Amino acid sequence: MRKSHNCKxxxxxxxxxxxxxxxxxxxxxxxxxxxxxxxxxxxxxxxEKYRKFIQERVQKKSCPSSFLSSLKNKFEQSKDxx
Ligand SMILES: [Zn+2]
Numbered sequence: 001m002r003k004s005h006n007c008k009x010x011x012x013x014x015x016x017x018x019x020x021x022x023x024x025x026x027x028x029x030x031x032x033x034x035x036x037x038x039x040x041x042x043x044x045x046x047x048e049k050y051r052k053f054i055q056e057r058v059q060k061k062s063c064p065s066s067f068l069s070s071l072k073n074k075f076e077q078s079k080d081x082x
Pocket of ligand 1: 005006007010037038039040
């Protein structure tokens with residue numbers, strides 16, 4: 001059974017990911033969750049951290065750079081005021 005999305009859970013998992021506590025498969029799941037729910041990042045001001053995290057991943061080639069640009073688009077779309 002698939003667990004329903006819970007922002008609090010995702011955020012605590014996210015912090016583990018930043019600490020390098022998650023294995024690559026868990027990281028992938030985490031990124032999918034975050035793509036689904038930008039609210040998690042915005043609510044807890046994690047956008048910046050997440051962006052840096054992805055950037056590092058891209059540099060280490062463990063994440064496609066297309067992922068980073070799609071992420072950037074998402075952040076830009078989600079900002080109404082500028
Ligand atoms: Zn969420």
